[in-house]
Amino acid sequence: MKRYVSGAVIALFLLAGCGITYVNPEVGLRNTTANVEVVEITTRTVQIANSAPYTPMSLPQVFYAATGGGSTSGNVGLPAQPFVPNEQRQSANLRLPPPVDPGPYEIGVGDMVLLATKAASSTVEELSGLLAAQNQRQGYTVRDDGTISIPDVGSVQLGGLTLEEAEAEVFQALVEAGFNPAFSLEVAEFNSKRVVVGGAVAQTALVPITLTRLDLGEAVAAAGGVTVPDEEFALIRIYRDGTLYQIPYEEYLSNPDLRNTTLLAGDAVYVDTTYDLDRALQFYEQQIDVISLRQEAQAAALDQLQTEISLRRAALNEQRDNFLARTELGAEARDYVYLAGEVETQSRFPLPYGRQATLADVLYETGGFEVETGNPREIYVLRPSSGGDTVVAWRLNASNAINLVLATQFEMRPNDIVFIESQPITVWNRAVSQALPNLISIARVTENN
Incomplete structure (x- = not known):
């Protein structure tokens, strides 16, 4: 004879639960020996919660160190490539050397x-x-x-x-x-400091630098002046420390300030034209060997500096890697916030180095909360009071999305617990999902009997 389980029996079974129905965790005063104080998170209470003292941990100094530094001397380059003659003459632009202050005369070898x-x-x-x-x-x-x-x-x-x-x-x-x-x-x-003047001048001259500064006009005058057939295309070139400067001769004649250009020891002044540089090239050839030697010295210094920087970078990277490895193995102290309830993943969130983290950072860095099962009205931050005898449950009601702004202002503290309660329907569904297999089994046994 078959017997059927009535709806009343099933309901009774669900209410009783037979000790296997779902028990939903929640924030409250029941089933706890701790003193619990629930505080709503508002613009005013956020300031109270954030007043709890906390200084974020800092990264080791090695993460702030840079591998740069150092310098090389002898920053010298070859002269600018001279103008290549063609069928038409071309005028050149003014390129003045930077202003310099030679300072007082210093006695040198040969004086x-x-x-x-x-x-x-x-x-x-x-x-x-x-x-x-x-x-x-x-x-x-x-x-x-x-x-x-x-x-x-x-x-x-x-x-x-x-x-x-x-x-x-x-x-x-x-x-x-x-x-x-x-x-x-x-x-x-005065024999230790001189300027050489050559090219289209009356005579090549070595002009000494004396107690008073030497300007371009004096140097050209000491060489007997400029002798060019066509002043329109004449140039006065100044070769200094590997750089070639030039002054069109017509501008030199019309602008007194150009004639007052200060020369330094070692400068070479050459007068030529833009379409005929054969003599100028010969004049500079003897300088190129010296510049090449300087460049070789500079290259060696750069290689040495690069090697030093590489060693520094390797040492810094090794220290950083060691710190990261110790952190992954749990050998470095960290501050954590713990996530429980209806969150994407029940886990712990490491507080960042050097800055404060907010409730929004914790929720959304870990994937947020389960919108289908989590109750947005019941988002809590559980934090022991300073005395340790009371647990303050800071409650955020996010059913209105505007209140999520408060989550971006609420600062976290080490060992905070972020807990999100379940939706009421979620509790019922989970209880039914646990009880239903047992009801089906009981129904089948009853039917067979």
């Missing part, structure tokens, strides 16, 4: 200095050698090591000194040697 002393008899007797040199107009040439040799006094270092600094050195040397330090010092011949 001759003249030391003059008092002509008193006592001085003659004590410094007969010095006076004899003066009377014969014989000075002292600065030697390769930058010194001059004064009889009965010795060597005095003058190379690289201004005239004022050199006078102080000579004064000190005379005093230490026991001589009357009444003297005057002047540079009689």
